[in-house]
Amino acid sequence: MDARTDDLDRLEAEFQAKVDAEQRIEPKDWMPDRYRQTLIRQMSQHAHSEVVGMLPEGNWLTRAPSLKRKAILMAKIQDEGGHGLYLYSATETLGISRDEMFDQLHTGKAKYSTIFNYPTLTWADVGAIGWLVDGAAITNQIALCRCSYGPYARAMIRICKEESFHQRQGYEIMMTMAQGTKEQKEMAQDALNRWWWPTLMMFGPNDSNSANSAQSMKWKIKRQSNDELRQKFIDATVPQAEYLGLKIPDDELKWNEERGAYDFGEIDWDEFKAVVSGNGLCNRERLKARIDAHDGGKWVRDAALAYAAKKAARKAEAA
Amino acid sequence: MTDKDMLFDYLLRLGDNSLILGQRLAEWTGHTPMLEEDLALTNVGLDLIGQARMLLTYAGEVEGKGRDEDRLAFHRDTAEWRNLLLLEQPNGDFAKTMARQFFFDHFQYLQFEALSTSSDERLAGIAAKSLKEIAYHRRHSTDWILRLGDGTAESHEKMQTAIDELWGFVPEMFEMDATDEALLDAGIGIDVARLRPAWDAAVNAILAEATLARPEDSWSVRGSREGKHSEHLGYLLAEMQFLQRAYPDAKW
Numbered sequence: 251m252d253a254r255t256d257d258l259d260r261l262e263a264e265f266q267a268k269v270d271a272e273q274r275i276e277p278k279d280w281m282p283d284r285y286r287q288t289l290i291r292q293m294s295q296h297a298h299s300e301v302v303g304m305l306p307e308g309n310w311l312t313r314a315p316s317l318k319r320k321a322i323l324m325a326k327i328q329d330e331g332g333h334g335l336y337l338y339s340a341t342e343t344l345g346i347s348r349d350e351m352f353d354q355l356h357t358g359k360a361k362y363s364t365i366f367n368y369p370t371l372t373w374a375d376v377g378a379i380g381w382l383v384d385g386a387a388i389t390n391q392i393a394l395c396r397c398s399y400g401p402y403a404r405a406m407i408r409i410c411k412e413e414s415f416h417q418r419q420g421y422e423i424m425m426t427m428a429q430g431t432k433e434q435k436e437m438a439q440d441a442l443n444r445w446w447w448p449t450l451m452m453f454g455p456n457d458s459n460s461a462n463s464a465q466s467m468k469w470k471i472k473r474q475s476n477d478e479l480r481q482k483f484i485d486a487t488v489p490q491a492e493y494l495g496l497k498i499p500d501d502e503l504k505w506n507e508e509r510g511a512y513d514f515g516e517i518d519w520d521e522f523k524a525v526v527s528g529n530g531l532c533n534r535e536r537l538k539a540r541i542d543a544h545d546g547g548k549w550v551r552d553a554a555l556a557y558a559a560k561k562a563a564r565k566a567e568a569a
Numbered sequence: 570m571t572d573k574d575m576l577f578d579y580l581l582r583l584g585d586n587s588l589i590l591g592q593r594l595a596e597w598t599g600h601t602p603m604l605e606e607d608l609a610l611t612n613v614g615l616d617l618i619g620q621a622r623m624l625l626t627y628a629g630e631v632e633g634k635g636r637d638e639d640r641l642a643f644h645r646d647t648a649e650w651r652n653l654l655l656l657e658q659p660n661g662d663f664a665k666t667m668a669r670q671f672f673f674d675h676f677q678y679l680q681f682e683a684l685s686t687s688s689d690e691r692l693a694g695i696a697a698k699s700l701k702e703i704a705y706h707r708r709h710s711t712d713w714i715l716r717l718g719d720g721t722a723e724s725h726e727k728m729q730t731a732i733d734e735l736w737g738f739v740p741e742m743f744e745m746d747a748t749d750e751a752l753l754d755a756g757i758g759i760d761v762a763r764l765r766p767a768w769d770a771a772v773n774a775i776l777a778e779a780t781l782a783r784p785e786d787s788w789s790v791r792g793s794r795e796g797k798h799s800e801h802l803g804y805l806l807a808e809m810q811f812l813q814r815a816y817p818d819a820k821w
Contacts, residue, residue: 304599304607311595315812315821316639317588317625320595321618327598328611335604373812373821423821431819539600547602549727550663553720560719 269470274400277343285469288462289399290344291360292471294351297337298362300330302536306370307379315373322419323376329412336408340401356541364522365448367530374427374434374441380420382442382449382487388413389483390453398470421490428494442491443499450514451522453480484512572755575748577632578651579758580692581641582794583684584624585652588642589802590673591617592809593660602663609709613670616702623695643813647803648796655738657802661731664724667713668731674707675771676742679764688756711775718779729781736784741791743768748794 261280268275275281304327311327314320338348354360365383370376391413394406427438454460454476466472474482484503491498502515525533570578594614601607625638636644655673660666681703684696717728743765745753752758776783792798812821 301599301604308599311598312592312808313811315643315819317618317622317642319821321615321622324595324598324611324615324618328608328615331604331607331611335608338604426821430821431816433816434819543600543602547606547663549721549723550602550606550717553724554716555720556724557716557720 266468269398269468272470274403275398276400284465285471286344288466288469288471289402290341290346292466293337293341293344293402294346294354295361295363297334297341297351298355298360299366300334300337302362302366302540303383304330304334305536305539306366306368306532307376309370310373310376313373314376319423326380326416326419329416333405333409333412336405340405343401352544356537356544358537361526362536363452364525364530365452366536367525367533368444368448369531371444372437372441374424374437375445377420377423377427377438378441378445380416380418381424381490382420382445383452384413384416384420385487386449386452386483388417389479389486393473393479396470396473402471424494424496428496438494439496442496446499447517447521448525450480450484450517451519453477453483455519456517481511484514488512570748572751573631573633575751576689576757577628578748579752580624580628580631582651584621584628584641585650586656586673586677587617587624588621589650589652589805590656590670591615591621592805593656593666593669596660597666606663610666613706613709616699616706620695620699620702623698627691627695639813643810645806647798647806650793650796650798650802650806652793652802653738653741654790654793654799655735655741657799657805658735658738659801661734662727663713664717664727664731665734667710667717668728668735670706671710671714671775672735672739672742672772674703674710675768676764678703678707679767680759680761683759683764687759692757714775714781715779718776718781725780728779732776732781733784736786737788737790740786740789741793744791744794746794 262282265275265279265281265285268279275285307323307327307330311320311323314323338351341351342348351360355362370379388410391406391410395403395410397403397406424438424441427434430438457463457475457477460476463472463475467475488498488503500515502513504513505511506513524530528534591614594610594617597610598607598614601610621642622638625641629636629638629641653673655669658665658669678700681696681700685693685700687693687696714728717724719725743761745760745762749758749761753760773783790799812819
């Protein structure tokens with residue numbers, strides 16, 4: 251073993267000791283390269299999900315059924331853009347630029363949450379996204395508030411506060427529709443039917459098939475396993491569906507007294523893989539919308555930079 | 570028209586301006602040139618929808634026929650809308666959206682500043698509350714006129730084209746009709762024609778700084794106060810009103 255490897259082992263041991271002692275890792279601290287790369291992958295994917303996630307809800311913004319709903323949805327989508335911004339900034343602390351992250355998104359190297367490749371077909375889908383998708387996101391994100399990487403943990407604390415407002419507004423839309431006309435009830439049930447399983451897939455593969463999980467748990471990036479989080483979400487959500495008078499589309503769903511949790515049916519992972527690999531209804535449209543906004547807006551960003559440069563030059567000349 | 574009818578009509582003009590422009594801005598959500606602009610444009614849009622809600626609610630109360638903000642927003646056809654023609658024009662590119670916003674922000678600031686001393690206390694209150702928001706909108710759109718006008722050759726050309734394409738919608742903002750005159754006499758409304766010199770002075774200075782040419786006054790269109798609109802409004806309403814029209818018995 252040469253001196254350099256020795257040194258690296260010592261640094262890594264110190265790093266792990268710090269993580270084990272529940273101390274936060276900050277941008278200037280030494281960290282293993284794989285830790286950095288794992289965080290870049292996870293945080294940029296999270297940021298991209300916030301930004302791509304603006305699109306399915308944006309699809310109903312111009313058709314929101316009341317001015318109040320329009321204003322609330324607009325504020326919610328704006329929050330998501332804000333979450334994207336803090337997450338991009340937090341990821342930049344790891345030594346990658348926003349442009350590089352966009353490039354990775356646009357070339358397909360970086361992913362975003364597969365859930366956003368499903369279409370929003372009725373207004374009830376806006377309710378279902380708030381209730382289920384944001385509900386699942388909160389379940390994941392509460393665990394991330396104690397993530398070992400300081401900037402990510404702090405971003406999550408801030409984001410969780412806003413997400414719980416989003417979840418409530420989604421549930422309230424569902425409630426109004428579930429108590430509404432026959433057509434509204436049908437829309438609400440149909441939205442639950444379509445969003446339930448994809449939402450459960452948001453927690454990722456079963457623990458037995460999750461490649462990155464063990465290492466992430468050791469680094470305390472992840473604090474709870476995919477299956478634990480999924481169970482937590484189901485246990486919290488089933489009574490909410492019952493309260494709405496809607497039926498969760500899973501015949502195997504039933505309370506298990508012994509476990510103190512709900513048993514539920516098998517997730518169709520083939521569907522998950524199909525949508526991840528490009529066969530969702532909206533994969534191409536979502537990505538194209540992002541690429542078009544970015545490429546189509548290049549002249550605007552160029553103009554802003556050129557103007558700032560001219561202004562600075564004039565100021566320097568005057569001084 | 571009775572005094573009440575005239576006040577109702579006047580409030581619709583104000584509320585419809587805010588709503589139609591807010592609806593247009595909502596179309597940009599998720600598609601702007603940069604994430605910061607997604608936040609900024611939704612912010613402006615939210616302010617405008619907030620203004621529309623206050624003004625249309627008040628309009629409905631003045632009318633006294635039980636129409637609330639949503640009844641007015643979702644159950645009127647084109648001929649009953651009173652928004653300025655400028656505001657229903659499609660977004661076009663970012664330069665066109667900013668030109669539309671710039672013309673209107675400078676107008677609306679002056680309009681609401683004057684309305685904030687209206688003898689109608691409720692209207693004065695709405696105007697005063699909105700004025701702070703509009704000051705931000707005006708700064709935001711002015712900054713973009715400067716950046717795009719004096720940015721690159723490409724942005725300059727696009728900005729000039731946008732200004733030229735929308736210039737003929739400007740005179741309508743400063744028109745006075747019988748309703749305006751009557752409400753002016755009552756101390757409720759304001760004289761928008763008198764706002765033109767201040768608008769011209771501000772806009773001319775900004776266009777000059779942005780190296781943009783002020784267009785010749787070669788054409789102008791009008792008619793919104795009588796419910797005569799461009800073809801674009803019908804599509805905007807078809808989209809905006811879809812759910813309320815398709816499911817008239819539903820509450821949302």
